[in-house]
Amino acid sequence: MANTEAELKQNLKELIESIVDGDDYTVHTADNAIRALSALKDLKRPASPLPNVDQSPIPPHFRCPLSGHFMTDPVILIVGQTFDRPLIQRWLNDIRGVYPQSHVLNRCLLAPNTLLQGMISEWCKDNGIDLPKPVSDVHDEQLTEAHIHRLHSMLLKLSLSVSEQKEAAKELRQLAKGMSVRALFGTTQMINILLRPLSSEAPTDPELQDDLVAVILNLSELDSNKRLLAENEKVIAFLIDSLKSGAIETRSNAAATLSSMSSLDSNKDIIGRSGAIKYLVDLLEEGDPLAMREAGSALFKLWFARENIARTVREGAVQIILGKLVDHILVDELLTMLALLATHSRAVEALVNHGGVRLLLDILRESTTERIKENAAVVLQLICYHNREKREEIKEEELANGTISNVVQNGSTRARRKAISILNLLCINPNPNPNPNPDPNPNPNQ
Numbered sequence: 001m002a003n004t005e006a007e008l009k010q011n012l013k014e015l016i017e018s019i020v021d022g023d024d025y026t027v028h029t030a031d032n033a034i035r036a037l038s039a040l041k042d043l044k045r046p047a048s049p050l051p052n053v054d055q056s057p058i059p060p061h062f063r064c065p066l067s068g069h070f071m072t073d074p075v076i077l078i079v080g081q082t083f084d085r086p087l088i089q090r091w092l093n094d095i096r097g098v099y100p101q102s103h104v105l106n107r108c109l110l111a112p113n114t115l116l117q118g119m120i121s122e123w124c125k126d127n128g129i130d131l132p133k134p135v136s137d138v139h140d141e142q143l144t145e146a147h148i149h150r151l152h153s154m155l156l157k158l159s160l161s162v163s164e165q166k167e168a169a170k171e172l173r174q175l176a177k178g179m180s181v182r183a184l185f186g187t188t189q190m191i192n193i194l195l196r197p198l199s200s201e202a203p204t205d206p207e208l209q210d211d212l213v214a215v216i217l218n219l220s221e222l223d224s225n226k227r228l229l230a231e232n233e234k235v236i237a238f239l240i241d242s243l244k245s246g247a248i249e250t251r252s253n254a255a256a257t258l259s260s261m262s263s264l265d266s267n268k269d270i271i272g273r274s275g276a277i278k279y280l281v282d283l284l285e286e287g288d289p290l291a292m293r294e295a296g297s298a299l300f301k302l303w304f305a306r307e308n309i310a311r312t313v314r315e316g317a318v319q320i321i322l323g324k325l326v327d328h329i330l331v332d333e334l335l336t337m338l339a340l341l342a343t344h345s346r347a348v349e350a351l352v353n354h355g356g357v358r359l360l361l362d363i364l365r366e367s368t369t370e371r372i373k374e375n376a377a378v379v380l381q382l383i384c385y386h387n388r389e390k391r392e393e394i395k396e397e398e399l400a401n402g403t404i405s406n407v408v409q410n411g412s413t414r415a416r417r418k419a420i421s422i423l424n425l426l427c428i429n430p431n432p433n434p435n436p437n438p439d440p441n442p443n444p445n446q
Helices: 004-022 027-044 084-096 116-126 145-157 162-175 181-183 188-194 206-220 225-229 233-245 248-261 265-273 278-284 291-301 304-314 316-325 331-341 343-355 356-366 369-387 389-401 401-411 413-425
Strands: 074-076 082-084
Touching: 074 084, 074 116, 074 413, 082 084, 145 181, 162 206, 162 278, 188 206, 188 225, 188 233, 206 225, 206 233, 206 248, 206 331, 225 233, 225 248, 225 265, 233 248, 233 265, 233 278, 248 278, 248 291, 265 278, 265 291, 265 304, 278 291, 278 304, 278 316, 291 304, 291 331, 304 316, 304 331, 304 343, 316 331, 316 343, 331 343, 331 369, 343 356, 343 369, 356 369, 356 389, 356 401, 369 389, 369 401, 369 413, 389 401, 389 413, 401 413
Parallel strands: none
Antiparallel strands: 074 082
């Protein structure tokens, strides 16, 4: 095979001539011409540099949670979280300097994450990238040396006087807004260090309590921290205490923290069994609109574990919600909550026993907000579906006032669908030209 440009051109010329001028040519001749042309093309193509890891889109799980940089030597902690060795080793060394007596930290071994290392190597190979060599130190643009020093100082102060604990908690409240700092608290020992001010039998200072709750709220925003926090009995106990006895802002933040943690399915049962629901219901009754919204958000997420609906009904939530609706407080939000609550037979029973039917019919007649009317129709349909005895009372009201028929005529698509389903359950023809596909489904989300 010719290997210089002149030889390639001459070879290609002879092959082309034999193909163009000859009466017959073989496939082998055509293949040789193609190979010669390709070789000539390669000689003329400018050399391209080897791809750089910084120029390629890196999968998020290949980045260190502390620095955001590509991991070259991933190691896994005993809690299951992976970091790049240089950064986490430096961090642990610094923490040991602050807490040399911590036996937990001394047992915190760094095991190579060989599975992830293999995935990183394979990805680099597939993308034509040279795997960067591990570095002994990394300049962390996200977590600066100043941040680390400041964090160490605050952690140390959590073991000192109350005034210094308050100063530290206020600083940590700000620091924990950063994603890198949140990642640093992704171990049980770090959470326990944060809770050291609670080890005293004396009542927690209200200002200190508020700031510590806010720190935990910020930490819970990181998905990898949600399970860790929920499985820590001290954290849950502290949040419940804050729901019970804190200032209204503290109680609101405690509810928001439980709401954030409840986004993880496995946490719903943990929080439900902890006794927190009772105090969330209390906040729903006693709180200002903001606190009510936070408590309602936490309860709503918890209800996707069905046993938590029964727990909530036992705490009197249905009566509280009906009372707020009578007073025209957060009507839209509370009806949305009722639409989920009423999927449980115990909630339907409570609605029937505490005047819910009459209230819902009043809302359907009087409200001018479509979403409010939709959710009122959803709840009323669920009552009709689950409670046959109440249908006769609703039917009498309908024959007298035509409340539900009016929704069929003038409501939104969703409200009409639910209203038609109610009339069918009542054995009332919804209109002279009934919908050929009435909605028999009591699913509140449809």
